[in-house]
Amino acid sequence: MTQQSDTTPDSVGETYDVFADAGTTTALGGNIHVGYWKEGQDIPITEATDQLTDLVAGRLALQPGQRLLDVGCGNGVPALRIAQAHGVHVTGITVSSQQVARAAELAEKSAARDEVGFLFADAMKLPFEDGSFDGAFAIESLLHMPDQTVALAELRRVVRPGGRLVITDLCQRLPFTGEDRAVLDGLLAVYEIARISAPDEQRARLAEAGWQLLELTDIGEQVRASYGHSAAAFRDIAASLDPPTAARITAAADLLEAFGKHPHAGYVLITARRP
Template structure:
């Protein structure tokens, strides 16, 4: 399989939305009450190999590592692109006082995320809606910052999404995102995503160019593979084992045991920070 993104291989937003609808319903079955209280649908971050964080703590830690770079404060308007079931947005609103708008292509996720917001005292500060990052339904310059935690791998066209992010950002506003990138493979047909999860991987050196082409300024790029990928996938594989996943259910396998579909040694993880210039 090649990861050259073409019209034939690019993820399709509606299909990704349906995949997350089904995964969200499956998660409710598998996780029960935990799912009702929101969960992070992203990798964990352990600062050092000695860190004793649980997977759950480490997933919050990744949200916090990104939040430190957003530089938002009370009253700021933050857009969360690809919000999952809302746990990162609620955490960001609670810790910063910012007003957070989350979007997802999955109606089921949006419904859970709004339930989560209702169950907190943050209803006025956090809201979720179904929308496609390729065509953001927001006015120009309507946000102070944009956050995208692990949603970029699903985007049909990274360049178009970055242009849309720039458009809705105020001049000087920041974007903080994470994305998968592919590490060198021993042979061209060895690929980090063995079966489709509606995802593609970026190239390590692609971001500065993509950002510049979208009219953004490159600020920072960190390779956080060592802090995230291996421990997260080890945990997810163990969890799948503990839950005695019915492996004949391919959707459940993808969601709870990504190790079955991802060649973790070939998968890299990037944290990227950019900003919209004050002028232009």
């Protein structure tokens, strides 16, 4: 549907390092993902982002002592939250060295410090043995990967039979066309996103990589408020930055806000099982 073919793990890592230096990746309490609001709920974005993590954890069918892989772990905030709440061990991987350092720093201060580990690794070439994990989750990370099917096949390899994979990601309900296409292309470029997929593309890739789909739900309306909140936080941060970085962060804020207002902008919550 939409491609940003020159995105690579290196370019994604560099972009996250720039955004981390600018302070945007900790702007919303350290999670680098949207918030989730239940119907009629009025909670701040910082709580709503944790609530999205809890939604993911709920789909993983966790048992204490299990080993989980967090694919694209950001600052480590979701991994630490899940490890602490469910008594599981979480290994987080990311292609940003700043994020590995930040996650390790946060872990040091956490009661769950012995239950997490963070390392620099590419999801398309996982440095783990077959069947090393009881389950895996990928919160807004697959969209950065040039070959999501390869990443999904790697995840199938390292998750044991019967284990679960939970994914959340931005999606295109219908293609962005005409002038709207510029918003989408801008968003892909500024965040080094390889692709924002349609739900059917997600289904096809999971099947191709050998996953059994249990659930795919569009929760786009429950996360929509996030884009405006994030854009406002980015603009606040931009006010204190040097002019070139401020321009980049302001452009990112404008694109995020425009995407979030678009009716074709959805957000999928996917649960799959390793046969």
